[in-house]
Amino acid sequence: MSGHPEGRCGIEIVGIGSFLPERVLTNHDLESMMDTSHEWIVKRTGIHQRHKADWENGETVLHLAKPALENTLADAGIEAKELDLVILATMSQEMSCPPTACRLVDMVGAGNAGAFDFSGACCGFVFATNVAYGLMQTGPYNTVAVIGGDTLTDIVEYNTRGRAAAILFGDAAAGVILKKTDDQSKGLLGQAMHSDGSRWAGLYIPNTKFDFAPGDEPDEEQFGLLQMNGASVFRFAVETFPQVIESTLEKAGVSPDEVDHYVCHQSNQRILSAARDRIGFSEDKMLVNIDKYGNTVAASVPLVLNDLHKAGKIKRGQKIMMVGLGGGLTWGTSLWQL
Ligand code: UT7
16 A cells, blocks of 8 residues: 555645855864864764854844745746745744744745744654645645754854764755645655654753753853753664654555655764664665755755755655654654655
8 A cells, every 4th residue: 555545635846945054164174163073073973064054144044944945946936926835844943933934935925825933853844744745635725835944053062062063063944845736646655753752851952040951050151052962862863763764664555665765864874874774775765965964953854855856866756755853852754755
């Protein structure tokens, strides 16, 4: 049973696009800012460089999401005013009010399209895509943009204390346009969305002295900065990544070989290699681009999709499995028939 469920409308990914801030921070740049080395970073993560928004001059997630959405619309050959809904998956909202997505809709000229921000940390794009699919099935939304964007480089510390997070994260925005189609074979074949809030202390951003996790000393200087227990997230991810892929495939009746691309959150090269080894699919089915961009949180999955698309590797009729895992902790999948 690998066909699209009957009675549902077909939904197609008709455009893919991205935007990266201009400034690049290489591992060698980081060597001059903290006690680290290019060799350590490459060995532990696979990262060589990451892009960094010019937040000192006001470049926020909105300024990355706008060109990302414009590039995605251009790829789809669709005008902004055709959009019915824009979902911005991000944990880097400019302000808690207004939702950043509202200004995004205004800036691209999408009229009064619905807009909301979606907070799902590194799972944001995968979860938001599943949500968009459900809304399109049940509501009056024919053309929907889902953009993932984040700018964590402004909430990590570029010093020895904060180095585990500082080396990991990069800034970017990327996304897709989803559109209803008469072809019912296209759309979601399977999905999963999970959380375990008891593991929240793996990744969090304290705002008051009451927010610190047990064992973390409350420290005013850390307000607004990312706190990460990398090793505990790493252990959880190595176990969970393959599990969630396998259970999604099983429920959808799709074999690992039938999937053309595993489009995975770029958290760490070692987590991805371990998942691939356990499930046993070939290396060419999982593009890894963490070397160029680092971990770009909600932008990470659509950035992989975009790199595959630009290389001409995304084709009609393929099956793709998108996979996320991150803060919350959250983990999930979105399995598509293109
Ligand atoms: O997107 C989802 C969210 N995040 C993740 O998925 C993160 C998953 N975790 C990871 O990728 C890894 O935990 C890191 C790459 C972040 C860190 O690697 P690790 O092997 O788990 O390092 P660690 O934090 O356990 O630290 C091991 C050692 C420590 O030194 P000692 O105490 O053993 O002497 C750290 O101080 O490595 C040291 N260290 C560094 N050394 C050089 C930590 N960061 C660095 C660094 N450069 N940047």
